[in-house]
Amino acid sequence: MELKLLDAELSVCKVRSINDIDLGTDFFFIGKTDEEISLVCPRTSVPAETTERDDGWRGFRIQGKLDFSLIGILSRISAVLAENRIGIFAVSTFNTDYILVKERDITKAVKVLEDAGYVFV
16 A cells, blocks of 8 residues: 655644634645534644644655545554554545654654555655
């Protein structure tokens, strides 16, 4: 399976309003529930008004469009990382999954995933 490392340093934060988010940014994820609005975006695009913020994340995506019938892809990747004591923050889109790890762990994450048979493109 092919994985693609993302270039940007990412931040995970909470905002009070979706109106605070620059929807023109090329890369971001918004999660909204009855309890919070979460945002993942490049560190350089974090809104001025956040209620909480955690910088220093890097990410990679599973290349290609994943069919909904596929089972266990994210589970297998997260298991490899967990076995190597690397925490994750996962986000899914309609097409694929994105896995974020802290910047300090990205080199180790790439190595252990390559050792497990994953290919970074």
